[in-house]
Amino acid sequence: MKLIIVESPTKARTISQFLGSGFKVESSYGHVRDLPEKKLGIDLEKDFEPQYTILPKAKKRVAELKSEAKKSEKIILATDEDREGEAISWHLIQALGLNDGKISKTERIVFHEITKSAIENALKNPREIDMQMVDAQQARRILDRLVGYKLSPFLWKKVARGLSAGRVQSVAVRLVAEREREIEKFKPEEFHTISAKFLKDSREFLAQLIKIGDKKLDKFAVKTATEAEKIINDLKDSDWNVESIVKKEMRRQPLPPFTTSTLQQTAFAKFGFSAKQTMMLAQQLYETGLITYMRTDSVNLSQESIAAAREKIGKTFGNNYLEKSPRIYKTKSKSAQEAHEAIRSTSPDAEPELLRPKLTPQQFKLYDLIWRRFVATQMSNAIFEATSVDIAAKSDYVFRATGNVLKFDGFLKVYPQKISENLLPPLEERENLALKELKSEQHFTEPPARYNEASLIKALEEHGIGRPSTYAPTMATIQTRRYVIKDEQKRLKPTDIGILVNDILVEHFPKIIDIEFTARMEEDLDDIADGKKKWQPVIREFWGPFKENLEKKSEELNKKEITMEKTELKCPQCGKDLIIRMGRYGKFYACAGFPSCKYTATIEGNSDKEPQTDLGSCHKCDTGKIVRRRTKKGRTFWGCSNWPKCDWATWQNPIEKENKTDNNTEDPDS
Secondary structure, three states, rough: OOOEEEHHHHHHHHHHOOOOOEEEEOOOOOEEEEEEEEEEOHHHHHHHEEEEEEEEEHHHHHHHHHHHHHOOEEEEOOOOOHHHHHHHHHHHHHHOOOOOOOOOOOOOOOOOOHHHHHHHHHHOOOEEEOHHHHHHHHHHHHHHHHHHHHHHHHHHHHHHOOOOOOOHHHHHHHHHHHHHHHHHHHOOOEEEEEEEEEEEEEEEEEEEEEEEEEEEEEEEEEEEHHHHEEHHHHHOOOOOEEEEEEEEEEEOOOOOOEHHHHHHHHHHHOOOOOOOHHHHHHHHHHHHEOOOOOOOOOOOHHHHHHHHHHHHHHHHHOOOEOOOOHHHHHHHOOOOOOOOEEEEEEOOOOHHHHHHHHOOOOHHHHHHHHHHHHHHOOOOOOEEEEEEEEEEOOOEEEEEEEEEEEEEEEEEEEOOOOOOOOOOOOOOOEEEOOEEEEEEEEEEEEOOOOOOHHHHHHHHHHHHOOOOOHHHHHHHHHHHOOEEEEOOOOOEEOHHHHHHHHHHHHHHHHHHHHHHHHHHHHHHHHHHHHHOOOOHHHHHHHHHHHHHHHHHHHHOOHHHHEEEEEEEOOOOOOEEEEEEEOOEEEEEEEEEOOOOOOOOEOOOHHHHOOOOOOOOOOOOOOOEEEEEOOOOOOOEEEEEEOOOOOOOOOOOOHHHOOOOOOOOOOOOOO
16 A cells, blocks of 8 residues: 655545555645744754754644554655645655655655646656755745744834744835835825817717827826916817827737736735635645646646647637637746746636536635636737827817727637727818817826735735745734734735834844845745755854844843833823833823833824723722723723723723613623
8 A cells, every 4th residue: 555645635635536546645734843832943053953843733643644654565745846845745754754764665746736647647757855945945944933033032022022023024014114104205296187078970089188289298297277277278269170090900918827926916806815815715726626736936837738728719719719829928037936837727628617516606716717817828819909099279289089999809708807998989080070078187196005915915026025835924924913904995004013113123133124135035045945055054144143133132222212102191090191102002001100000091093192081980890990902912992990800891982882881791802
């Protein structure tokens, strides 16, 4: 019996369907070894030697897999094909004792999709563990542990407990914080647009002013209402004539197949899926054999998949929808691994509608998107007729009307995209036109938009920071740590604590948060994976300066100077000064007499408003005052100032429940 070990039970079940009775497929249920939770786990005196331990949750599973391995003639490790998957296989060898000579042979196989042909081909072509990939993953883990385990306690001492810092997450927060400051500093500028509405054959169409005399006008050329009004007055009683008509054929190509980041961006734009949600759904589709591996930065497609897609297009839509020759996409990213494939459906014949009954609504949406994007890559271009009409008024003014007409939908038949079709009426040069309306509109320039998850991932990718496997965890971490929250439009806004931590890191640990430095570190990790560098020197080069700076800043920085602000307010309980303190969940009012007086109050909206002090007496003990508090997860509630002696609490603002008694004593964090 041959034992195949994969990470997930779903993947194990899918692979089992393709194999005969001579194989047994088991799951490790993810990682089995890691650095210890409660200590650094890196021997700094022995060239950063990691001290791995079997995870508590994996001990039982490791024992079961050991037992199965002893009964098996061969152990085949079939974890994912990326660095993390390679490291999991290596950790399994160590944890199961597969390298102690007692087991006859261990093999490693990889595949990009979970299909019968892919599994059979992988079994025919086993290989050894790629230790360069393992070393790259180890280096990333050790770097992240050194930063997190050393810098996080610094933040606990100087700011608030529970904070964390990380290489990629800190750069992500920096981008969000810097964008917020751009928005705050932005000063809107006024500009005006001049448009003319014409009527021809009962059809209205618009033209925009583009030229006055020899001067071409950009979007912001008309800056004031006075300038706009002068133009409007100058054009009164003018004749309007068609000066020129230009028609040309425009072709639009289909977009490349999905990479991890473009899938996350598109799923957010179309469905509002978070990066984490998208990757969870993609993992489910991959493990059930419907799509190829979902962590990739390549737009490459295999020749077999291209041939299958082209055959499907010809049969289903006709040869006029089939691109004349296979369309090959090349990635623009230097770090992309072209040996990998883009994300695609494993079979073009597995149409989404046929699978709808077997999928959840969210799985269906994502699969439908991936299938359509993949098939569209081999379809013919969409063809438009673009018309541009210049209309002259007097001798100096030129207005332009544009129209687009879709002549052939091509790939848009499968992968629809937003198209602005604007059909102009039939027009001829030198034709006189009837003006229906001439108007100016006031506009103001707008600040840059806050990042959403998709645009932040795109920014990280453009800067060369992070890799396909890190985008979703990074988005989740910065929100779980409450450095960043989502506004009403699901855009990312830095919190007070996020801005403070970012400012501290930017000022005192510039390398950790430097965008170029972080990108170079990612390149170093790529070089380790490619065998161009050894991992220990890369860590050593980082650790020396980082340690020295950390020790220096630990002595220099004072917590009170960082986290406390004076106010002119007085504590409503003891009369001492109120100060603004910074906690894990942001700014709040606190009594300067702490710990003898534990009064605190929330600063609503993080502004300098006076804390509410007229909420009345506690409904349970009568001696305490009702004060606004926050749970460990940052949710607001109202409780007794005598806590923990009195446990009265309510979720609802007592002012909104005026003249009512609320004896709710539930634990707000329960």
